[in-house]
Amino acid sequence: MTAIEVSGLSKSYDGVLANDDLTFTVETGEVFGYLGPNGAGKSTTIRTLLGFQSPTAGSATVLGHDVREPRELRRAKAHIGYLPGEPAFDGSVTGEEFLDYQAALKGDSRRDELLDLFTPPLEKRIREYSTGNKQMLGIVQAFMHDPDLLIMDEPTSGLDPLKQAAFNRFVRDERDAGKTVFFSSHILGEVRRVCDRVGIIRDGRLVTVEDVDTLLERGGKRVHLHTAEPLDERDLALDGVVSFEQVDREVRFTFAGDYNDLLAALSDHVVVDLEIEEPPIEEVFMHFYGETDAESEGSTPSDEPGGPRDV
C-alpha cells in the first residue's frame, strides 16, 4: 500500500498559494525527505496531511485514509506518529507527566527503548527544557506507540550532532523494520545519509521527486585536473561540462557527460593529476533552491531535474 498519496493538492491562505497542485506518493517502507527553502510550503503540506487544515483543492491519503474525512483520519492516526515543527507543550507539567498523558491516548510500547536513545530530563517541568530537550521529548512521543508511518517537520532541528546521528540511525533501523518515514529537513547532509527519495518544493510547487542516488548521479562529479601545460577552455568544450574554473595549469569543473569524451579530449595533453569526486550534496540540492544562472536564461529546474548547472 502507498503510505502517502498526494494528488493535485493546493492550499492557499488569504490569497497566498502555499501549496500549488502537488502530486507525489510515499511508498511503504521508504524514508522520504521533503526539502525546500524557508517558506516553500513544507509545513503546509504536513499540516494538511494531519488534517489540521483542509486543502483548497486536490486530495491526499495517509495509510489509505482520506485526510479530508475526519473520522477516517482518526482511524489512520492510531498508526501515525507526528512531530510538529515547533512542538507546543504545556510548560507546567513534567516530561514524564506529558508522556503518561500521551500514553493514555495512544499507547507507549516503545517508551523505554526510546528513552535509552533520546534523553529529555523527564522529572523537570517542560518550561525548564532547552530546545533540544523539547525536541527529544517530541521524538519520543512521536515514536512511542510504534506507528507504521512517521510524519515529522524538521525532526533534528535543535539536536546536537550526537543526537542527530542517533536519530539518523534510528530512522534507518525503523525503515529496515518496514516503517515509513516522511520528514522535512534543512540539513542536506542528513538527507544523503538517511533518505531513499527526496521531494524538493519551492514557492509551493514541487520541483522534483527523485531517488537520492540518482539525483547525485545526475548532478555530475567534481573534476580537478592538473596538466603539464595550461589547457585552453575550448579543449574541454564538451557536453556536460559546467562551472569551469581555471588557475594556470589547474582546472576544476562539474562533469555530467561521457567519461570517454573527456578522456579523448585529454589525450593530447600531459595529465599530471586527476581527481574525480562526488560533489557535496549541498551543491546538488542548491541547484533546486533560489535563483540560478540557468533560470535567468529561461530554463527552470523542473525543465531539467538533477541536471548540472552553475551555482
Ligand SMILES: Nc1ncnc2c1ncn2[C@@H]1O[C@H](COP(=O)(O)OP(=O)(O)OP(=O)(O)O)[C@@H](O)[C@H]1O
Ligand atoms: N496560517 C497561515 N496563514 C497565512 N499564511 C501562511 C500560514 N502558514 C503559512 N503561510 C505562508 O505559506 C507559505 C508556506 O509556509 P510554510 O510554513 O508551509 O513553509 P515551510 O516550507 O514550512 O517554511 P520553513 O522552512 O521556514 O518552516 C509562506 O509564504 C507562509 O508565510
